[in-house]
Amino acid sequence: MKLATLAALIAAVEEGSMRAAARRIGCSQPALTRMIRELELELAAPLLVRSSRGVLPTAQGRVLYERAVRARHELEAAADEISQIGGHMVGKLHIGAVPLAVMLLIPEAMRTFVRAFPQIQLRISEELYVAQLQKLRTGEVDITVGGIPDDLAAGEFYVEPLLHTEMIPAARKGSRWLDACSLQDLQQAPWVYTGTEHRAGYARALFERNGLEAPQQGALVNSTLALLSLVSTGDYVALLPRQIARQSWLASYISPIALSEPGLPLQVGAIVRQELTLAPVVRHLLTHLHRAAHHINRGDMLLA
Amino acid sequence: MKLATLAALIAAVEEGSMRAAARRIGCSQPALTRMIRELELELAAPLLVRSSRGVLPTAQGRVLYERAVRARHELEAAADEISQIGGHMVGKLHIGAVPLAVMLLIPEAMRTFVRAFPQIQLRISEELYVAQLQKLRTGEVDITVGGIPDDLAAGEFYVEPLLHTEMIPAARKGSRWLDACSLQDLQQAPWVYTGTEHRAGYARALFERNGLEAPQQGALVNSTLALLSLVSTGDYVALLPRQIARQSWLASYISPIALSEPGLPLQVGAIVRQELTLAPVVRHLLTHLHRAAHHINRGDMLLA
DNA sequence: ATCGCTGATACGGTTTTGGCATCTGCATCG
DNA sequence: CGATGCAGATGCCAAAACCGTATCAGCGAT
Incomplete structure (x- = not known):
């Protein structure tokens, strides 16, 4: 052979x-x-x-x-x-990221990373969480950025927390749901869920956390683009990370809904296969992700 | 290259x-x-x-x-x-098993398996649980037999329950600890623990389950051979699966301790990498493991 | 019926590969 | 201190492997 x-x-x-x-x-x-x-x-x-x-x-x-x-x-x-050990930072790096991370962290981290390592071919795949882990295991992606799950088996992966965020409900500007004051008011609203049938999305978790029954799903999507399309053009409500809902270019189309309940806290982090922890590029990328996380947190505080 | x-x-x-x-x-x-x-x-x-x-x-x-x-x-x-798909059952199969499984299940399953597939080169590695999962991930072992953990991430592995057993305390014949009637009586005994410093062994779990504090460890070993040596020659107490303590060749050296409390229930099963589920030999081995499990359970019932 | 696509085959030249004999450096032992 | 033995490196030559060109044969669509 x-x-x-x-x-x-x-x-x-x-x-x-x-x-x-x-x-x-x-x-x-x-x-x-x-x-x-x-x-x-x-x-x-x-x-x-x-x-x-x-x-x-x-x-x-x-x-x-x-x-x-x-x-x-x-x-x-x-x-x-081997090339990297020799000092030349060349090669490919395949980053997997859940939609949330693609919008929040990746652009900022990439901005500084590609300047430092122009010879690294970066590839970014937006995938839902379950698909991410699968691809991480087969080696298709080298690193995954997304919400850190509670049930991750220790030992298989190396996990590096990056930033803490909060998922809050948001709706189209002018939507009648913007007047809602509590989660209960939103129970009758049509929600956009992310995830698959088997794995409940964050929105469902938020309702359960507050002892409420999750509303019948208005729509189940597998991409953030679809979610944003639905929210910004229809009368849907969806859960978005606070930083995105407040300060991005979306702000002119979408508004966060101010509720009395807190949002759903979420730890965002990087997940790497244990054996890759030592690979030079991966280490550097982690550094840049940290910088990006700080950058975002600072902007967040200034805004608040 | x-x-x-x-x-x-x-x-x-x-x-x-x-x-x-x-x-x-x-x-x-x-x-x-x-x-x-x-x-x-x-x-x-x-x-x-x-x-x-x-x-x-x-x-x-x-x-x-x-x-x-x-x-x-x-x-x-x-x-x-590929050879197996063609009907020829040839190749290698590397089985990882925790000590418990090595003594309980493997011999019986092997007995029938090697007769059915003499051309398969079997290799068996006795490893502690944590090492098993690592080797399963790297592909060094094809299948792992051991206690099924609660915290196994769904999706990564395919898990097949095999048999239910109970971990009960045992000591050397003639040991004064054989007179113990409750777990509390054994709190002062020197225990042999298995596992690593980071991952508590089953013995500790048994005490905590009954609301007792686990006794200071008498010894921490990483192999069942060491455990048996200590128990059969010293005055130690250790946790062993009921079937082994009662009916194996050990019975002339070691006796189970009859306590009022039940032992620690434990589900033994096989863990396979998802992508290997369809490999022909692996499927067959699972069948033989099931047969072995039934065999053991029957013998167990007859004895009881 | 024919054209265009598919994969299969035959042959000749180039490249690669591997073995043999030999060379050089280092450590050890008498 | 020099002989000896074992380590890897080198040069040369024959054999084998490899690849490309030209050509053939089957099947579908036109």
Whole structure:
């Protein structure tokens, strides 16, 4: 088994075509055909089904594909890490962040980070919380920024708290719900929930925390863009981090709702796979995230 | 980067000598020297420091070694799994088990499993609970058998309950502590604890469960062998699963202590990485573990 | 029926690879 | 203090592996 042939399989599976895969790899189509056959001979199993309109992986092909991708990622990460040890900060860094963090922390942290390490290829994925942890485990993302959950198993991840925020309800400017004084007044409002069916969003938690029943869901969305669209154009109510609701460009469209109850406190932090804690870039990124958190907190206090 | 050169590095790091590594790989020493140099050229970093009495990895070498081992493991596992899909049950299976499970479940499950799949190379590691999860995550073990913790993060692992047991106190035959009638009587006894300083063992939990303060630790051990040695030769008291204390070969040396309080209930189960749930051998092993659990429960009931 | 797409095959030249013999440096032991 | 043994490095040569070009064969759509 050679790395080149595995790369061939990966390309073939992802492209669904030998010729396209050959183009991506940078070799001729016959060479690719040979590589795949070599793999199939070595493992004594069919990996791809060939048809007149491309190739499709068999069950065995999918298994090998999954693991080959993981193996390749290990080696790429090794090369990056080694370069960093040598003093050159190069390589890729894949940041996962929940929507909240994407708006709050990431832009500010990125601003200083990319200036310090221009050779690092940054990639940012906005994902919901559950998807984040999954991607963190498979190694698809290197670091996750989001609300720190209570039930995180100790030992698996290294967690670094960054800032404390509060989720407060907000609605479109001019909405009748802005007049609400207590959470109970909002129980009849149409709410926008985030999350999945299985994992309740923050809004539900806020109601339960105050001993109220969570209102029937008005809408369940999986992206903050959708949430903001609904809130700013419809008559929905949704939970947003205090800093965003108050001081961002959203302020001209959306207003926080002043309630007698406090909002839902939320600890935002970075979650890193334990074994990556020592990687130089990751350490630096954490520093910049801390700076961003302080920056935001200061702005918050000045405003208050 | 080629797999052959990575294998060369792995061998060189593990053997600490180019010539020994060459022997293991099955090539000549000059060939190995060239491979290492090729890697170092490609990564532009020194990987090994050569001395007159062998080679030692640099920091970069260690990084590459770690990740290369992981990558190789992925590919080996892929090959095994593919063979299994094809119907041939071959390959390796690395089982991690806490001491309790090693004594209770593993022997019985192995007995039937190895008859059914003689071509699977089984490997069993006795490890304490915390070490188990770590090894499960890195992929060093494929399945872990042990007490199911309460705080396991959902989603990361697939958990399969196997049997329910009870941890009861036991002491050497003839020990004066055998006369104890309640847990309180044992508060002055010297206890053998398992676990680490950070993670309390089961014994401590039993006391706290009954509203008593856990006695000063007599000894803290990290292996059941040590625990049994202490109990059977000294005058210690320790917590053992009921089935072991009652019916194993230990019965001639160790007796359970009949207390008025019930023991500490414990759910024993198998923990598998989610992505491995579908691997054929793992599924089969789970079946055999279930059979072993039933077997043990039946014997337990007959005895009672 | 034919054209355009797919993957498969045959062959020849280039590159790479590995082994053998040999060289050099260091530590140890007599 | 020098001989000896073991460590890794180097040069050379033959064998093997590899890749690209040209070509073929099946299937679908036009």
